[in-house]
Structures are given as structure tokens and as C-alpha cells.
Ligand SMILES: C[S+](C)CC[C@H](N)C(=O)O
Ligand SMILES: N[C@@H](CCS)C(=O)O
């Protein structure tokens with residue numbers, strides 16, 4: 001896709017129109033990597049697979065495309081130049097690893113489009129969605145708290161030493177590299193506080209970043225973002241950012257999403273994105289999810305139509321959701337468009 005800065009205002013609305021009104025995001029990337037045997041108990045978390053198992057990252061992207069995702073999110077959530085350098089990589093190699101996360105996702109998209117061309121004309125594709133369509137690659141940028149690798153993205157409390165300027169400097173080079181990597185947009189995800197959203201917005205402007213971005217916050221009370229900062233203020237920062245093409249919530253329990261969409265709607269005209277986790281909670285010391293607090297795919301998906309009715313325009317899943325979740329969202333939204341067509 002071509003997307004000079006001048007087109008930013010219509011970038012997402014055009015894409016959503018092509019997708020039939022609602023676009024489907026992928027589900028948990030790290031979750032799937034672990035399910036396939038990857039050990040993510042590492043400061044780089046899922047980005048460790050860029051070093052050890054890029055083929056697995058590509059396979060998981062493909063699984064999500066075949067489940068019906070229109071947008072795939074790269075394995076760069078916890079890929080930072082600082083994190084790679086701490087492992088002994090040079091600056092150049094660290095930057096190359098960031099680019100590699102995007103290359104892997106673009107390869108998966110190419111392979112997928114090849115499979116669509118070869119797909120069976122009778123539509124019998126072993127349960128895979130092989131439908132030629134525009135697919136976006138979103139370059140993930142996890143927060144400073146994610147880099148800390150202790151689950152700090154669920155507290156957002158960075159201490160007084162971390163300022164707007166510190167955060168801009170922390171993210172600057174990474175954002176520049178990802179913006180020039182061939183990705184279609186940047187996904188600022190699991191943003192835990194207002195100052196980090198402000199840092200991203202200012203960086204996009206200062207560095208004259210040429211691709212659009214989405215901003216996605218997380219909440220643990222259904223009212224504010226996890227740090228306790230006002231969601232309305234956070235979403236207003238995004239509303240004022242001209243490169244921002246969507247604003248929303250990820251990695252947050254599904255039961256909170258309805259109220260959060262209603263809040264965001266009060267302060268934005270931008271498309272709203274929603275990709276909740278399963279409702280389980282993360283133990284950052286053990287790098288494990290605490291079970292028994294989550295919900296089933298059926299329960300998750302039972303919320304989807306309602307979220308779209310009240311304004312969600314991009315819907316997927318975050319941690320502990322899988323290609324099954326995305327496939328179920330795909331089915332639900334297909335039934336929804338069929339029903340609205342037959343009632344016209
Ligand atoms: C979104 S959380 C589950 C990511 C992993 C966390 N930053 C850690 O390193 O433990
Ligand atoms: N894109 C990341 C988000 C973590 S909150 C992942 O799915 O692993």
C-alpha cells in the first residue's frame with residue numbers, strides 16, 4: 001500500500017471500507033509462540049524468537065491470516081535496541097533485528113497471498129480462510145514498561161526519573177527504524193500511562209514519521225488506564241495527533257471493554273480498536289499467566305457484535321487468545337454482514 005503522510009486521514013477509513021466496515025486483528029503472538037514450544041522466559045520475551053526461531057514467528061502470522069485476520073502485528077513488542085545491546089548485539093545488528101520482525105510478517109503476507117491464488121475454487125480449504133484481500137502489517141512498539149520485562153506495562157508506574165524526554169529518547173531510534181522498514185503502520189500497544197502516549201505523539205511529529213500509527217491503552221479497572229491516568233485524557237492526546245489513525249484498548253479483560261469503548265467515543269472521531277486478552281492476569285516475576293480467571297472463546301466472541309454496534313471498528317485478541325479466537329470473530333462478523341445484507 002502507498003501511504004504518503006498526506007493520505008493519513010483516509011488511510012484507515014479506506015481500509016475499513018474495503019474490509020466491509022470492521023477489520024479483524026490477529027490474536028496473541030507470544031501466546032501462540034509458547035503454544036508451539038517457544039520458551040519466552042527472557043528479557044526479550046517474544047522478541048527472543050527473532051533470534052531463535054523466525055520460522056515459527058512466520059508460521060504464527062500465517063495461522064492468524066488463515067484464521068481471517070486482516071492485520072498482523074510484528075514480533076517487535078519487546079524488541080528494543082537497548083534490549084538487544086544488553087545481550088551483546090552491536091547497534092547495527094540490533095537495528096537489523098527490528099527490521100527483521102517486519103520482514104518476517106511481510107513474508108507471511110506474501111506466502112498467504114500465494115496460498116489464496118492456489119486455493120481451491122470450491123472454497124474447501126481445510127477450514128482455512130483463503131480470501132484475497134488487503135492485509136496490513138503493523139509494527140509493534142511495546143512500552144518502556146515492556147522493556148523492563150517485569151510486567152510493568154500493567155502498572156505504568158515508572159518512577160520520577162522517567163520523564164517525557166527520557167521516554168522519547170528511549171523510543172526514538174526504534175520508531176524511526178520501524179517506520180522505514182516496510183510496515184504499513186506502527187502499533188503502539190499496551191500503553192499504560194499518559195506520558196508515554198504523549199512521548200509517542202511528539203516523536204511522530206518531531207521525526208516526521210511517514211507511516212500512520214495506532215495507539216492502544218490497557219486498563220485494569222474498566223475506567224482508567226492501568227497507571228490510574230484518565231483514559232479520556234489519554235485518548236484526547238491521540239485525538240490531537242495527526243498521524244494517529246485509530247485509538248483503543250488491548251490486553252485488558254473483555255468484561256471491561258464495553259464501558260471503555262463508550263468512554264473513548266466521548267473524545268475521539270478516530271476509528272476505535274479493541275483487542276482484549278482472555279481475562280487472565282500476568283505474573284511478571286514468573287513470566288506466567290495465572291489461570292482460572294479467563295473466559296472461553298465462545299464467551300469472548302459473544303461480546304464482539306455488541307462492541308461493533310457501539311463503535312469498535314477493528315477487533316481482535318491479545319494475550320492468551322489464539323487463532324481459534326480470531327476464527328470465531330471472523331465467523332461472527334461474517335454472519336453479521338450476511339444478516340445486515342439480507343435485511344436491506
Ligand atoms: C504483555 S506482557 C505479558 C509481556 C511480557 C512482559 N513484559 C515480561 O517481560 O514479562
Ligand atoms: N503483540 C503482543 C502484545 C502483548 S500485550 C503479543 O501479542 O504478544
Ligand SMILES: [Zn+2]
Pocket residue numbers: 190250251277318319
Ligand atoms: Zn497482551
